[in-house]
Amino acid sequence: MPKTFSLEEVAKHNSAESLWVVINNNVHDVTAFRLMHPGGAELLLQVAGRDATDDAERAHGNSRKAKSLMSKYCIGTLAVEQFHGQVQNGKVASLVFRILQLLVFRVFCRRVNL
């Protein structure tokens, strides 16, 4: 059964003794990995206990190595209701866009008597 964590739970793991980071709604325990991180342990400590999706994406680009290592250290996912804001905002934005598209299409159909 996959484990889910709240942001509050993740926030407790914000030190070198227990270092968790959230990336793309996945929770990673990088306590042991921090000393092997090519970007340095200090960077991981700076984002310990919180969502570091934007920082990690900016730093890693499309690095396959980073992606595959992330799955190795993944211990679960974030509780759905606390998913990264951008995901939810993105969904709402595309829904609004779709509704606008349909409205414009209806107006067009009426104009040309379809």
Ligand code: HEM
């Ligand atoms: C589970 C978490 C993470 C894993 C497994 C991971 C893994 C890696 C790997 C494998 C690389 C080398 C990439 C390559 O050479 O292709 C790397 C580089 C790097 N990472 Fe991470 N990383 C993690 C989180 C983060 C976070 C949260 C940040 C930023 C706060 C970060 C910043 C960096 C930076 C700055 C580099 C160096 C990029 C360079 O010099 O080209 N990483 N990481």
